[in-house]
Amino acid sequence: MRNYGYRTTYINPKSPSIPRGTDVLLWIQPRRDHSRMTELLIRHLSRGGKAIVPLQHYNIQQRQYRGGRFKMVYWPQPQYHDLDLFLEPLGTGQVKEVLMDKTRAYLDLDTQVHHKMTPQFDSQRVALPFLIRTIRTNFSSASVITANLSNQLFIWGNRFLPDPDRLAELGLRHQTLITTSDRAWRYIWRGGWLPQVLFESRGFLSGRQPLAVLISGRFPPAKFVTDKEGKRKLKLKGSRANSGL
Incomplete structure (x- = not known):
């Protein structure tokens, strides 16, 4: 960026x-526990500041194991960004799923090859539907x-799910900047390797899905509170809506 x-x-x-005097706050891939940084982000936005926050739920790793005859397997490594504690009460949560698209990219990605106890890394060229490519x-x-x-x-991107009514209630506006194609589909991952059959869709999501959104307006202040069970929740000022972990 300096260049x-x-x-x-x-x-x-x-x-x-x-x-x-910060013009724009750029926060790349938040990870747990980032509650202090989240509070600063909220304060920054509520005072009229600007921010760009790229984030995703998974980093899908390629692996090969001797016991599996070195057949390629894919594991969605959770990223635990937890920023939905803030985004969902605002009305713009990010869906926790493996998102795929017919418009995909060809990339050379590191593959973990487990010959022995310590994995080795081998670069292999792949073109799978979770390597989403967006066109003009x-x-x-x-x-x-x-x-x-x-x-x-x-790469391993996720979609947002804006709630226009909730955003309007808070005095916020949203604009979709980048979408998938109209041939995108999803998989709700609950553990284990990704099934190979899901790499070919059996049904598409309805229309193009938001990959990048612009939320504008005066953001409401918010703070973390602890409930009776000891769980931390994020509460928007002047709102009954809470989100917790």
């Missing part, structure tokens, strides 16, 4: 502090952010 003329400042998520028609031409973009990759 393109941006001034950047690193923020340590373990002891975060947002510098004064998937980008909003109505936004200056995406008007001149095309052919971007959403």
